[in-house]
Amino acid sequence: MSSTAEQTGVPTGTWNADPVHSTVSFEVPYAANTFAATVPDIEATLADGKLTGVGRVASLQMKDENMQAHLQSPEFFDQERHPEVRFESSKLERDGDTVKAAGELTIKGITKPVTLEGTISGPLVDHFGANRVGLKLETVVDRTDFDMNWNMPLPSGEGALSNEVTLKADLTLVGQ
């Protein structure tokens, strides 16, 4: 059973992501703004205060189908050999509405320590009687740490693609 008793602590018990109301995405600075991709096929669980998540690279979506194919190729995620991206945290740290999840991120078979930071809401009971927790987390990683080194020089000399990538997880977790 999940606990909804205390809204100032990290929820105890087990909470699974509702995939319809959860979005994992990443953004890369490009020109004056960013471009983004989502990974719709995810699983995430908050159990005993630790967050784990898996994203399946085959589901990666971008608006440009050629770029989507490129991102899944060996130059980027290498979907054939590394079909999943994983995150495993140690205990979440909550301070009011803010939350921090230090853990290990594995992309392309390479594991690096990262800290996701953001906000937490709930637990609360939704209109249908389910207990829900909301987590909005993000972090910035250097994609070259995960063997994604592709770039093309622009006429100005700088690379066409930033190395800094913002990872975002917007999760609705349902108490089990």
Added chain:
Amino acid sequence: MKILAISGSLRHGSYNTLLARALVEEAPEGVEFEVWDDLKSIPAYDQDDDVVPGPESVEALRDAVRNVDAVFFATPEYNSSVPGALKNALDWASRPLATNSFRNKPVAVIGASAGMFGAVWAQAELRKVLGAMGARVADVELAVGHAMEKFDEDGHLVDEGIRDGLREAIGVLMRTASPELAAA
């Protein structure tokens, strides 16, 4: 393991075709080379002709790539880059991008030139093109400069150092194609 060898040159007696031939001679046990030498029959890429099925020679190239475990290129260098005929063939083969026959295909690039640099710039550009197509580009570079000095009058590669390099390059491509081999 089946490996397809492709020379980027059409010239009769091309150093790169001879280099590809020497590559085949150096095949270790368990490797079977096939040679694709129909580059001249590939028409100029035209999206209007890019229908299913494509031109016969293009479909034959796509099938040849699908039917092997890896592909080896020996490329000359024209004006510091990949020869147009080879780039054109790859432009055909790369369509449609998400499902093209080179996708995830382990590939390696070597090259020969009459000059001293051994087509290093063409090799680099070819690796870039293959990566953009979604191929798995092996960390191989073998630059055969002053190629006319490396082959005898029968077109036989007589430089033992280059033969060593070919064997090493085949090994790297095999390990790229087979993670089990790489871990062994």
